[in-house]
Amino acid sequence: MSAILVYLEKRGDAINRASLELASLARTLSQAFGMPIHAVVIGSGVAAGAAKAAAAVGASKVFIGDAAHLADYRPRLYRRALEAAVASSGAGIVLMASTAMSRDMAPRLAVRLGAVLATDCSEVFVEQGELRVRRQQYSGKCVGLFTLPSSGVRVVTVRPNTYSIVEAGIATSIVESVPLDVAADQPTDARVVAVDNASANSESAAPQDVTEADIIVAGGRSLKSAENFAILEALAAALGGAVGATRAAVDAGYQPHARQIGLTGKTVAPRLYIACGVHGAIQHLAGMRSSRVIVAINTNKDAPIFEVATYGCVGDLFEIVPRLTQELGGGGG
Amino acid sequence: MENQRMRIAVIVKHVPDSRVSVRVKADGSALEQDGLKFVCDPFDEIAVEQAVQIKASRSDVQEIVVMTVGRHAAAEALRHALAMGADRAVHVLCEDILPHEEIRAAKLCAAAIHQLAAVGRGFDLILCGVRTTDNGAGEFGPALAECLDLPHAGAITQMTLDGSRARVRCRVGASTGSIESVFDVQLPALMTCERGLIEPRHPALPKLMKAKQQSIHSMNLSESSERCDATLVKLTPPPARQSCRMIEGDASQMARELVRLLREEAKAL
Numbered sequence: 001m002s003a004i005l006v007y008l009e010k011r012g013d014a015i016n017r018a019s020l021e022l023a024s025l026a027r028t029l030s031q032a033f034g035m036p037i038h039a040v041v042i043g044s045g046v047a048a049g050a051a052k053a054a055a056a057v058g059a060s061k062v063f064i065g066d067a068a069h070l071a072d073y074r075p076r077l078y079r080r081a082l083e084a085a086v087a088s089s090g091a092g093i094v095l096m097a098s099t100a101m102s103r104d105m106a107p108r109l110a111v112r113l114g115a116v117l118a119t120d121c122s123e124v125f126v127e128q129g130e131l132r133v134r135r136q137q138y139s140g141k142c143v144g145l146f147t148l149p150s151s152g153v154r155v156v157t158v159r160p161n162t163y164s165i166v167e168a169g170i171a172t173s174i175v176e177s178v179p180l181d182v183a184a185d186q187p188t189d190a191r192v193v194a195v196d197n198a199s200a201n202s203e204s205a206a207p208q209d210v211t212e213a214d215i216i217v218a219g220g221r222s223l224k225s226a227e228n229f230a231i232l233e234a235l236a237a238a239l240g241g242a243v244g245a246t247r248a249a250v251d252a253g254y255q256p257h258a259r260q261i262g263l264t265g266k267t268v269a270p271r272l273y274i275a276c277g278v279h280g281a282i283q284h285l286a287g288m289r290s291s292r293v294i295v296a297i298n299t300n301k302d303a304p305i306f307e308v309a310t311y312g313c314v315g316d317l318f319e320i321v322p323r324l325t326q327e328l329g330g331g332g333g
Numbered sequence: 334m335e336n337q338r339m340r341i342a343v344i345v346k347h348v349p350d351s352r353v354s355v356r357v358k359a360d361g362s363a364l365e366q367d368g369l370k371f372v373c374d375p376f377d378e379i380a381v382e383q384a385v386q387i388k389a390s391r392s393d394v395q396e397i398v399v400m401t402v403g404r405h406a407a408a409e410a411l412r413h414a415l416a417m418g419a420d421r422a423v424h425v426l427c428e429d430i431l432p433h434e435e436i437r438a439a440k441l442c443a444a445a446i447h448q449l450a451a452v453g454r455g456f457d458l459i460l461c462g463v464r465t466t467d468n469g470a471g472e473f474g475p476a477l478a479e480c481l482d483l484p485h486a487g488a489i490t491q492m493t494l495d496g497s498r499a500r501v502r503c504r505v506g507a508s509t510g511s512i513e514s515v516f517d518v519q520l521p522a523l524m525t526c527e528r529g530l531i532e533p534r535h536p537a538l539p540k541l542m543k544a545k546q547q548s549i550h551s552m553n554l555s556e557s558s559e560r561c562d563a564t565l566v567k568l569t570p571p572p573a574r575q576s577c578r579m580i581e582g583d584a585s586q587m588a589r590e591l592v593r594l595l596r597e598e599a600k601a602l
Contacts, residue, residue: 072514108479111439141354
């Protein structure tokens with residue numbers, strides 16, 4: 001019988017939160033198709049925590065690719081490890097969180113396996129006995145409903161923050177660990193020579209990619225300078241979120257490209273998006289309109305950002321944001 | 334590559350201009366084509382610019398070949414790339430390909446590249462956008478690399494070429510938890526280009542006019558009937574949002590009320 005294989009992406013010393021969010025979906029699909037849940041972990045020194053992480057997504061078996069040469073992500077090497085896991089597991093459905101890494105690797109895996117791929121899905125469900133997904137197209141201006149074949153391997157990547165983490169309640173008895181033998185790389189694979197933690201402020205504050213953040217505090221050109229983004233950093237810190245920016249703010253040099261949200265930047269869907277001094281150009285809305293709750297703070301009551309916002313404050317962000325930070329028990333203000 | 338001259342391929346896609354709004358056909362099968370303006374994808378423009386800059390900075394670049402997989406009308410994207418500085422264009426014709434069929438496009442493109450390599454040398458460097466603004470999945474680049482059995486570097490924001498070795502900065506974190514990594518890649522390889530890599534030029538009118546006259550090599554290729562992409566059931570506009578609830582008062586009152594609503598009503602904190 002084929003299985004559902006959940007890829008548990010290693011992130012720093014832990015498993016990426018976005019991977020653990022796949023638990024409830026894995027369970028739904030497992031019940032609908034009568035398939036067991038398996039998990040796979042790849043990295044160096046990952047064996048120790050693998051069974052616990054696998055249990056968190058309800059897996060009965062975990063495939064572990066643990067070797068020194070697997071420490072850093074390399075596209076072909078990781079693809080090969082996953083390919084081995086799919087073969088050992090007999091997986092029919094592979095679930096991954098849609099992270100920068102899986103977006104880079106999943107297409108290679110799908111081609112290799114002759115699988116059908118659905119990337120960055122905002123909804124995955126079973127209807128009329130078929131595996132179906134919804135995903136945004138045309139920068140969020142349309143939502144496409146797609147169906148996947150009922151046989152063969154299907155690879156589905158799910159947008160982070162789509163499902164909540166199941167804190168408890170999945171009863172997993174014993175997780176069987178299966179080591180994967182992944183040969184060292186071909187010399188032609190891209191090789192990591194350096195890692196940039198530029199946006200890491202400290203050990204405790206891991207660099208957070210805006211696409212995976214639960215809460216985003218975003219600023220536009222009306223912040224007026226790179227230094228003024230400090231008030232957004234303070235609010236983000238108080239909320240445990242990340243800072244994002246509009247294209248105008250990035251073009252003005254206030255923030256790095258990596259934090260740009262919108263059409264030519266990143267697409268995000270956090271639980272809470274606080275837009276500070278963001279006008280709401282169509283290109284920016286394209287990147288954040290599917291956020292669950294949107295707060296807009298802007299002096300212009302006619303700014304288009306209010307059309308997508310859940311809550312709106314017409315006022316000066318320089319007055320409101322520090323008070324908000326204070327209200328939340330953060331410093332400053 | 335001392336004796337061999339470098340050949341670069343850039344793959345582009347003809348996509349609806351993302352700056353304008355789109356409408357869905359009543360039956361949900363596709364976008365309403367009426368009034369839809371198509372352009373060369375902005376991420377692919379970055380790839381074209383990168384290729385043109387490499388050619389300008391090195392004496393050993395033999396040619397830049399721009400390729401696309403798509404309908405007859407997609408030739409416009411090729412002409413745009415020619416006007417930007419590509420040397421010649423190859424059009425893999427496929428009238429019924431849908432925007433989300435990225436793996437199918439990669440397989441067709443790989444078949445075309447194999448066929449071109451059979452009569453000449455293969456490409457040393459293949460560039461494309463990290464994703465396209467129509468489907469947004471970014472499956473094409475890594476899929477093409479796999480089809481061609483080449484290494485790839487995804488989402489590059491910086492690139493330095495030293496002979497046949499490239500050092501690139503990628504917005505694909507290593508397992509250590511970073512958000513950017515630096516990779517060394519030995520050519521031949523494929524790279525997908527992210528915004529921030531280079532600012533694409535706007536070709537001048539005479540160049541656009543000249544590109545209109547250039548011949549385009551068209552290819553018709555057979556493909557396997559095997560399904561490699563999901564099947565579109567229906568396209569719909571995104572669900573409408575409830576209207577915005579405005580919070581009144583001075584800055585302190587607004588902050589207090591907002592935190593209360595986020596905690597109690599929206600349960601977002």
